[in-house]
Amino acid sequence: MHPILNSRRRLAVYVLAWALTSLLLVAAVGRSTPLAATALFLPTGVLYAFISLSSWYVCRAFPVDERTRLTTVVLVHLVVAVVASAIWIALGSAWAFGIDMLVPAAEAVSFYAQQRAFLFVVGVLLFSLAVVFHYLLITVDASREAETRALELSLLAREAELKALRAQIDPHFIFNSLHSISALTSADPAAARRMCLLLADFLRDTLRLGSTSRISLADEFALAERFLAIEQVRLGPRLQVSRDTDPEAIECLVPPLVLQPLVENAVVHGVSQLVEGGTIRMAAARDGASVMITLENPCDPDRPRTRGVGLGLELLKRRLATQFGAYDAVRAEERSGRFRVEVRIPIAIA
Amino acid sequence: MSTEPKIRVAIVDDEGPARAILRELLSAHADIDIVAECANGFEAVKASSDLAPDLFLLDIQMPKLDGFDVLELVGRDVAVIFVTAYDSYAIRAFEIHAVDYLLKPFSGERLAAALDRARERLRSREAATTREAAPTRELMSAVRQDRVPLQRLLVRDRADVHVVPVETIEYIESQDDYVAVKAGGRSYLKEQTLGELESLLDPRAFVRIHRRFILNVSRLAKIEMGITDNRVAVLTGGAELPISRAGYARLRDLL
Numbered sequence: 216m217h218p219i220l221n222s223r224r225r226l227a228v229y230v231l232a233w234a235l236t237s238l239l240l241v242a243a244v245g246r247s248t249p250l251a252a253t254a255l256f257l258p259t260g261v262l263y264a265f266i267s268l269s270s271w272y273v274c275r276a277f278p279v280d281e282r283t284r285l286t287t288v289v290l291v292h293l294v295v296a297v298v299a300s301a302i303w304i305a306l307g308s309a310w311a312f313g314i315d316m317l318v319p320a321a322e323a324v325s326f327y328a329q330q331r332a333f334l335f336v337v338g339v340l341l342f343s344l345a346v347v348f349h350y351l352l353i354t355v356d357a358s359r360e361a362e363t364r365a366l367e368l369s370l371l372a373r374e375a376e377l378k379a380l381r382a383q384i385d386p387h388f389i390f391n392s393l394h395s396i397s398a399l400t401s402a403d404p405a406a407a408r409r410m411c412l413l414l415a416d417f418l419r420d421t422l423r424l425g426s427t428s429r430i431s432l433a434d435e436f437a438l439a440e441r442f443l444a445i446e447q448v449r450l451g452p453r454l455q456v457s458r459d460t461d462p463e464a465i466e467c468l469v470p471p472l473v474l475q476p477l478v479e480n481a482v483v484h485g486v487s488q489l490v491e492g493g494t495i496r497m498a499a500a501r502d503g504a505s506v507m508i509t510l511e512n513p514c515d516p517d518r519p520r521t522r523g524v525g526l527g528l529e530l531l532k533r534r535l536a537t538q539f540g541a542y543d544a545v546r547a548e549e550r551s552g553r554f555r556v557e558v559r560i561p562i563a564i565a
Numbered sequence: 566m567s568t569e570p571k572i573r574v575a576i577v578d579d580e581g582p583a584r585a586i587l588r589e590l591l592s593a594h595a596d597i598d599i600v601a602e603c604a605n606g607f608e609a610v611k612a613s614s615d616l617a618p619d620l621f622l623l624d625i626q627m628p629k630l631d632g633f634d635v636l637e638l639v640g641r642d643v644a645v646i647f648v649t650a651y652d653s654y655a656i657r658a659f660e661i662h663a664v665d666y667l668l669k670p671f672s673g674e675r676l677a678a679a680l681d682r683a684r685e686r687l688r689s690r691e692a693a694t695t696r697e698a699a700p701t702r703e704l705m706s707a708v709r710q711d712r713v714p715l716q717r718l719l720v721r722d723r724a725d726v727h728v729v730p731v732e733t734i735e736y737i738e739s740q741d742d743y744v745a746v747k748a749g750g751r752s753y754l755k756e757q758t759l760g761e762l763e764s765l766l767d768p769r770a771f772v773r774i775h776r777r778f779i780l781n782v783s784r785l786a787k788i789e790m791g792i793t794d795n796r797v798a799v800l801t802g803g804a805e806l807p808i809s810r811a812g813y814a815r816l817r818d819l820l
Contacts, residue, residue, distance in 0.1 A: 387650045387651055390650035390668070390669055391580070391650045391669060393669075393670045394583060394650065394669035394670035395580070395582040395583070396670075397670040398586035398589075399582055399585075401589060402582075402585055402589065448582065449581075449582065449583075450579075450580060451580075451581045453579075487579075487628065488628045488629070489628050489629075490605045490607065490628045490629055515628065517716075517717055517728060517730045518629075
């Protein structure tokens with residue numbers, strides 16, 4: 216689509232510029248008969264504006280880059296400009312003839328004939344100017360488009376990252392769970408079946424929630440509790456859980472899988488690293504215009520620091536920052552063998 | 566059945582169901598005698614010194630002491646089958662000559678195959694008359710290179726295990742085949758050479774100031790001139806250690 220014809224604003228500015236140029240022509244050569252000169256130059260000037268728009272097609276056909284030779288490009292534009300100017304002069308002569316027919320006293324034809332050579336040169340120059348202008352326009356549009364595309368791409372990439380994140384389930388969690396099921400099948404078939412169902416529900420919910428944008432905090436807690444129930448089969452009495460959620464708070468809508476990575480951390484890096492185990496405390500409360508989720512678990516202060524620790528937390532921070540612009544939404548501290556995370560999420564009620 | 570002695574097995578896993586399935590599957594093997602079931606590394610080290618099992622079925626991911634820690638502390642040549650959900654430790658496991666590496670969940674047949682390999686290993690060892698303490702310790706520290714610098718020191722005191730975070734160490738003194746680790750007002754004896762330990766510690770925090778001493782630099786209060794033109798390191802805890810000429814150069818480079 217033509218960059219000027221497809222924007223009304225651009226077209227108006229463009230035509231106005233040509234009208235002003237026409238008036239300049241009047242001032243330059245038609246001062247003795249301003250009325251006739253204006254009647255002659257203004258319409259033909261605006262007409263030439265539209266003729267010059269055709270230069271865009273030539274510009275597009277001959278982009279200025281490493282592959283095209285500059286002399287070829289200049290030559291082509293020159294030929295086109297000469298032809299365009301010649302057509303313009305011919306149309307101008309016809310218009311002058313028309314004026315004389317209506318107002319014989321104007322003597323437009325003889326006036327126009329005097330200026331023809333001069334106007335032809337002006338026509339070539341103006342067309343060349345239009346060519347330069349169109350090249351500029353093409354460059355500006357191209358860079359703007361590239362910018363938009365880059366932005367779109369980065370948005371897409373972030374979305375993909377989030378999607379991958381949400382669907383992220385630690386494969387060792389699955390292997391360990393399957394191993395527990397394998398162990399239970401002969402010793403306690405009913406427990407094995409229960410475990411299968413828990414695991415299936417957990418996997419289904421994780422995948423489902425990953426594709427929604429908001430869920431109620433109650434659903435998020437249900438998912439976390441399912442995860443903990445599975446881990447309890449594995450870890451036995453070493454893993455204890457307590458929950459203290461304010462009924463008002465769990466009505467709130469939150470982005471999915473906010474609590475889940477925290478609970479997973481609490482088990483993997485906290486309770487399961489302790490010989491005697493411990494209690495994971497989960498809480499949620501309304502706090503003004505936000506909901507506060509708190510998670511606390513005991514941990515081994517001397518545990519070997521492996522890589523990947525804190526990654527889940529970091530990703531959660533980034534998620535909340537992009538979604539709410541809340542850069543301090545996640546606070547974590549470890550003090551004397553206790554790890555505590557607070558997450559503050561702006562409220563939305565179901 | 567055969568007159569061969571039974572294989573004495575210790576099961577080590579911090580998860581109850583994981584111990585249960587091993588117990589169940591092992592019961593099908595008449596020549597296997599489960600002498601211990603341990604829920605963590607400390608129990609495993611204790612079981613090793615009290616009961617001297619022939620074979621460990623050993624989980625890797627456990628609290629405080631992982632499977633590799635346990636083997637380092639056991640310090641004797643015991644056959645090991647690792648049992649874990651993680652495949653990423655396999656190379657390390659075979660570097661220390663593990664008999665086999667079972668990935669959870671596994672089948673009874675897979676366990677039987679691993680036990681066959683263990684029987685073979687134990688038989689060939691019996692044939693070889695020497696039942697010496699195998700070079701596990703050197704091997705363990707070689708394998709541990711990937712965890713350098715050391716974050717904690719494991720010290721075995723008969724059946725007990727002490728986990729000493731390296732930052733609590735004041736200094737380490739060489740005593741013949743042992744090192745004495747001074748940390749938190751206590752002294753721990755560990756069967757290791759000072760050079761070995763030096764190579765494992767963070768060189769930015771620990772300096773060999775003398776043939777017989779490694780110093781935790783953060784515990785250094787001041788350096789004094791001794792009577793015979795020797796320098797002496799005075800520690801924040803009050804202890805005084807000699808500094809050799811080379812040791813002083815190393816210390817100065819670091820500071």
